[in-house]
Amino acid sequence: MKRIVYLPASMVVLAVTGCIRLPEGITPVRNFDLQRYLGEWHEVARLDHRFERGLTKVTATYSLNADGSVKVLNRGWNAAKGQWSKAEGRAVLIGSSQEGRLKVSFFGPFYGAYTIIALEPKRYSMICGPDRSYFWILSREPRLDPATLQGLIAQAKALGFATEQLIYP
DSSP states (O other): OHHHHHHHHHHHHHHHHHTTOOOTTOOOOSSOOHHHHOEEEEEEEEOOOTTTTTEEEEEEEEEEOTTSOEEEEEEEEETTTTEEEEEEEEEEEOSOTTSOEEEEEEETTEEEEEEEEEEETTTEEEEEOSSTTOEEEEESSSSOOHHHHHHHHHHHHHTTOOGGGOBOO
């Protein structure tokens, strides 16, 4: 009987921690400063996912909560519905505060990985999730200069991301 009780619990732990894992071969940025990361970011490129499908003019705004966690507000224009779509979540640092590695939740106790793999805080950020199917390039401005964007795409391709499938909202 004990096996029946422990097996489901261990499966839940594995499922939850598996969602915040670091993909093999991916290293979070070092010397990360959360304060410099806060503010508004514009989505320049992404891999497609159902939760953002059809959205354009996508932004992510990060601000500090009273408890030290990060409030995440994602917003995008849904042209098919003629309205803005938004999702509010919460993120917390994983491990060292000097690493660009967080876990983010939009659904209660379930967290997903948010790993910053390239960063120039006043210009751009490149992020992945728990595996290579989650990927974003963000910019402080609605557009990123073409040379920088191409450099980030080349870096992402070298890391194994499917850059030929990127969407540019």
